[in-house]
Amino acid sequence: MRIACPFCGERELGEFTYLGDAAPKRPSAFAADGAEQPDAQDLFFDYVYLRDNIAGDMDERWYHGGGCRSWLTVTRNTTTHEIKAVGAAPGAGAQKPAKAGATS
Amino acid sequence: MSGTRTGRISGDAAPLAFNDNPAADARQPRSVPAGTQSHRLSSGGQIDRKQPLGFTFDGKKMVGFAGDTLASALVANGVKLVGRSFKYHRPRGILTAGAEEPNALVELRSGARREPNTRATTAELYDGLAAQSQNRWPSLRHDVMAVNSLFSPIFVAGFYYKTFMWPAKLWEKLYEPAIRRAAGLGKASGEADPDHYEKAWAHCDVLVVGSGPAGLAAALAAGRAGARVILAEEDNRLGGRLLSENGEIDGKPLAEWLAGAQREIAALANIRVMTRTAVFGVYDGGTYGALERVNDHIAVPPAHQPRQRLWRIVARRAVVAAGAIERPLVFPGNDRPGVMMASAVRSYINRFAAMPGRRVALFTNNDDGWRTAEAVQRAGGTVAAVIDSRGVVPEGCRGLNLRLLGGVVSEVNGGVDGVRSIVVRDAGGRTQQIEADCLAMSGGWNPNVALSSFHRGRPVWRDDIAAFAPGQCPPGMVMVGAAGGDFSLAACLREGHAAGVDAAKDSGAKGKAGAAAQGEDEGFAIKPLWHVEGGKAFVDFQHDVTASDVKLAQREGFESVEHLKRYTTLGMATDQGKLSNVNGLALMAEATGRNIADTGTTIYRPPYAPVAIGALAGHHRDENFHAWRLTPSHHWAAARGAMFVDTGLWKRAQWYPIAGEKDWLESVTREVLAVRNGVGFCDVSTLGKVDVRGPDAGTFLDRLYINTFSSLAVGKARYGLMLREDGLVYDDGTTSRLAEDHYFLTTTTAKAGPAMQHLEYCRQVLWPELDVQLTSVTDQWAQFSIAGPNTRDLLKNLCDPAEDLSNEGFPFMGVREVSLRGGMRARLYRISFSGEMAFEIGVPARYGEAMAENLMRAGAEFGVTPYGTEALGVMRIEKGHVAGPELSGTTTADDLGLGKMMSKKKDYIGRAMAGREALVAPDRQVVVGIKPVNKANRLRSGAHVIPRGAAPGPDTDQGYLTSVCYSPMLGHWIALALVERGRERHGEIVRAYDPLRGEDMEVEITSPVFYDPEGGRQRG
Structure with missing residues (x-):
């Protein structure tokens, strides 16, 4: 299997590490107003343990540890291993969107 | 190999003479002893008679020629018996001329280079080659285990399962070793392999597998068009079946056309030819596994050269022209030495100028087999009879002067020295005996569908060729020619060319592919004959599976093809059923009253050809097993x-x-x-070191660690603990603040790599809004x-x-x-x-x-x-500092005595889940110190902590010793341990129970800090 890293080009599977489903979004232990999230444990339980077992196209997290150390979002068909799209994680790559007002 | 059938023999070729008197042949080198190579033809073939090569088989000295395989040299020397079968120790001869060989397996070479189960049909002859037959004792001709054959009625399918069931404990110690000794293959040397193996990558637009007419046509078309082509051929030379047949392409004899094609390929810089390279597997994304036997054809690889090279070939498109494999007929005595595939007889005659027999009988159910009769006659041999189960002479063969018998072969007489005669039975049950020293058989051709089926592609049954043709191929692959089920020479050339053109176009090549070569479009007619009743008829030669074993499996309920395979071991030998699978399926279909299409095939898995573990390991062995x-x-x-x-x-x-x-x-x-x-x-x-920089570095670390780093003063270091998101401890280390926006973080040695990955995940995926950058500086x-x-x-x-x-x-x-x-x-x-x-x-x-x-x-x-x-x-144990054995992936921060570090004011990885009921339960095992009551006793890590007086067991187990050492400061052994409710039990006497070493001693639970508990020394 080969993955076309958006930064390095097409590379062999051995350079990458698989993490899993890209869909779950990490909840926060605190609500937006700064108060503790009362159901934080339930939200995190879902986030940590509950995964869909998709037969078909799935967005997955892969890490290009043998290359540019970028986290990628790979759309892969889990039944054929066909890779349909490869994108970078929001914070991947040297060009990082600067926070409003930040100087760096 | 390609199963192409080629044009009619031209009538003007003079019959060739047997090499009965080698000395009479002026070209015969003097060094060749007289009387050898009794079955060598005096002219023809693609061997070099000027280069005689001495070799031994079971110690007997013989001579062959450059261009020979071990098998063809044995045929030329009149050798019939080459091995003993796996289970019954029946005498066996050379059956095929290719990679599908089930019988002629030998041990090649000696000492540390001894290599068991080598197919004599693919082993190229070299000077000094030494081969030993296998699975016989004391000798090939007199094998005492042949007595197994007398008991063959009890050695039926499933015999081992049924007989050696009880008592079960004897299986491992007694039955299995004894059975393996009796029913063995060759023996490995038991010494380290002295040779080198390497691994390599190759990339191309078009991979062409096989170099018969279809493969050559594909490579030429794609190469002319300008695509980057790799042409992989398992054999040591290009040509496939063209090397073994007679006929014409574009009006030229096959050899002449082949020579021209090779010249053109050599002139095209964009075609890479890889001979001795078997493509054995198809992997995701157009990656193909191939094994190049770089130096298997010589005794010892030259200095600094590998014996074999494992290739991973990445190809945009693949044209598989892997040919077809001729199928044996299943009749009584079909395994006698001297019974040979009809196509193999042609290969030995045409390619190797070696005559498998002087009086050859042919048993066929299809037109193609008849070509062997032509080849034998052309070479000056005698065709004793053609037995065609269809009872008719094919259109093109009417001019041949042959004795045709309609019916079947019902018996083969002979022994260790080969076939003496055969018995032919006609439709009315009348029999007659025919004298012959070789019986060629042809049961039709099986397209070599393996590479199309490794991605769960299911082959499709075709009645017209009575064989499975490829079903859905993996993406990017096409199968052409005989591999695709089209056996005629014209079809091979046409399909190969078209596939080459198409593949080149797909990869963006824009050159002209030229016209397809023309060959004869001969037909292929077959009427299946699956089984001749009347005696032991072999389906799987290598595993000694007979037609009656298949029927027995059906009677006992093992009707599914996967059950059939496992119950009878059909197709599970080193040849992986290349000859036997379809016959087995057909017999099962017959026994169950289903058709073959419904019976289906077993699942195909790589490797198609045997691949040595050494080749898969490459250089990664001994001190180079991994990098240092x-x-x-x-x-x-x-x-x-x-x-x-x-x-x-x-x-x-x-x-x-x-x-x-x-x-x-x-x-x-x-x-x-x-x-x-x-x-x-x-x-x-060796500790992992990460440079963390940016205005948000402190915030980033606060979210990563259970404790706070944004408050750390510049010029200070702080110990930090990270959890996994599930609330258990992940890693620890000190982090220093070198500047307002610059931290230097350390991890444990073991977690340096994974932690960097984790940090990058947090930065890139979880919190991309933070302005922070990470650099691994472990090596700096x-x-x-x-x-x-x-x-x-x-x-x-x-x-x-x-x-x-x-x-x-x-x-x-x-x-x-x-x-x-x-x-x-x-x-x-x-x-x-x-x-x-x-x-x-x-x-x-x-x-x-x-x-x-x-x-x-x-x-x-x-x-x-x-x-x-x-x-x-x-x-660190004296000081009670936790390390790897305590950071075991099962402990919480509080278990380690670090619960107070957990900030309540912020979110961090693992915070929510660390509060789960079981992770904060009061009876958790926590870190304590352990001292032996008898200070002379040595503690052992892994010993279990149980209460005094309790019987050891899961119910009384309260923890275990994680880290143990002899404390020079205390003058006795000490340990850290994880013990249930340990913090409230300091001073309690319990037992350290170690059943592995048979030890059981009283120990005291203590504080984990044995030395300088006030910490004055480090602050002094």
Whole structure:
């Protein structure tokens, strides 16, 4: 299997590490107003343990540890291993969107 | 190989003569002893009669020619018997001329290079080749285990399962070894392989597998068009079946056309020809596995050259022209030496000028088999009879002067010296005996569908060819020619060309592919004949599976093809059923009343051809099994005679023995005492080191660790603990703040890689809004821990005198850059793992060795002692510091006594889940210290903690000893342990129970901090 890293080009599977489903979004232990999230444990339980077992196209997290150390979002068909799209994680790559007002 | 059938024999060719008197042939080299090669034709074939090659088979000296395989040389020498069968030890001869050979398996070479189960049909002959037959004792002709054959009625399918069931415990010790001895294949040498193997990658637009007419046509078309082509051929030369047949392409004899095609391919720089290269597997994304037998055709590989090379070929498109494999007929006596595939007889005659028999009978159910009768006659042999189960002469063969018998072969008479006669039975049951010394058989052709089926492609049954043709191929692959089920020469050339054109176009090549070559479009007619009743008729030659075994399997309920395979072992031998599978399926279909299409095939899996483990390992063996990482002071430590321990990929100095020390314990104890009473140093560069920079670095670390780093003052270090998102401890280490927006984070040695991945995940995926950058600097810094009461004195000798190293000028947990004597800058961290007054000093990695030498000089007057990981471990256990054995992936921060570090004011990885009921339960196992009641006793890590008087068992188990050492400061063994409710049980006497070593002793639960519990020494 080969993955076309958006930064390095097409590379062999051995350079990458698989993490899993890209869909779950990490909840926060605190609500937006700064108060503790009362159901934080339930939200995190879902986030940590509950995964869909998709037969078909799935967005997955892969890490290009043998290359540019970028986290990628790979759309892969889990039944054929066909890779349909490869994108970078929001914070991947040297060009990082600067926070409003930040100087760096 | 390709199953192409080629044009009619031209009538003007003079019959060839047998080489009955080799001396009479002027071209025969003098070195060849008279009387050898009794079955060699005096002319023709693609062998070089000027290059005789001596070889031995079971010690007997023989001679063949360059261009021979071991099998063809044996045929030329009149050898019929080459092996004994797996189960019944029946005498067996050469059956095929290719990779599908089930019988002629030999041990090749000797000593450490001995290689069992080598197919004589693919082993190229070289001068001095030594081959041994297998699975016979004391000799091939007189094999005592042939007595198994007398008991064959009881050695039926499933015999072993049924007979050796009870008592089960004898299976491993008695039955299996005995059965394996009796029913064995060759033996491996048992010595280390002296040869090299390597791995390589190749990339191309179009991979062409097989170089018969279809493969050549594809390679030529794609190559002319300008695509980058790899042409892989399992054989040592191009041509496939063209090498073994007669006929014409574009009006030229096959050999002439082939020579022209080869010249054109050689002239095209964009075609890479890889002979002796078998494509054995298809993997995701157009990656193909191939094995190149680089130096299997000579006795010993030349210096610095590999024996075999494992290729991973990445191809945009693949054209598979893997040909077809001729199918045996299943009739009584079909395994006698001298019974041979009809296509193999043609190969031996046409390619190797070796005559398998003088009077050849042919048994066929299809037109193609008849071509063997032509070949035998053309070579001057006698065709005793053609037995065609269809009872008709094919259109094109009417002109041949042959004796045709309609019916079947119902018996083969002969023994270890081959076939003597056959019995033919007609439709009315009348029999007649025919004298013959070779019986050629043809049951039709099976397209070689393996490569199309490795991605769960299911072959499709075709009645017109009575065979399975490829179903859905993996993406990017097409199968053409005989492999695709189209056997005629014209079809092979046409389909190969078209596939080459198409594949080249797909890869963007724009050149002209030229016209397809033209060959004869001969038909292929077959009427299946699956089984002739009347005696032991073999389906799987290598595993001795007979037609009646298949029927027995059906009677006993093993009707599914996967059950059939496992119950009878059909197709499970080293040939993987290349000859036997379809016959087995057909017999099962017959027995169950289903058709073959419904019966289906077993699942195909790579490798298609045997691949040695050595080739898969390549250079990754022995000391090169994995890469090594050497610490910056490694060579310095090695020169001092340090003992090293593998820690992940690292080699770390474990202790430094000095003359007169009797064991490791003495050395380690000396090192610990030297540190605690004076000063010592240890290379700790293996710890993971990460540079964290950016305005949001502090916020980032706050979210990562359970404790807070944004509040850490510049110039200070702090111990931090990370959890996994499930709430259990992930890793620990100290992190220093070097500037407002610059932290230096350390991880454990083991987690350096994974932690970096985790940090990047947090930064890139979880919190991309944070302005922070991470750089792994593990390899950039040589870092030494300097510990002991004289540490400051040593550092005064090392550092610029202007540096204030006093407690006020450089307090505990302080961090700053300092100047060394001579002006070099270094980072100094006042942190302690040993519990002593200690600093860590960091310099660029290339100065690591020099720093070790400088530390020795600077500390010489204080008796400075380098120490290894053992002493490091002893001192951390004495201090009750947790490490790998306690950070086991099952412990919480509180289990480790670090629960108070968990901030309540912020979110961090693992915060929510760490509060789960079971993770905060009061009866959790927590870290404690353990002392033996009898101070002379040695503690053992892994020993279980159970209450006094309790019977050991899961119900009474209360934890275990995680880290154990001999404490030089206490003068006895101590341990850290995880013990249920341990913190409230200090002072309690329990047992350390170690059933592995048969030990059971009383121990006391204590505080985990055995030494200097107030911590005054490290702050002093």
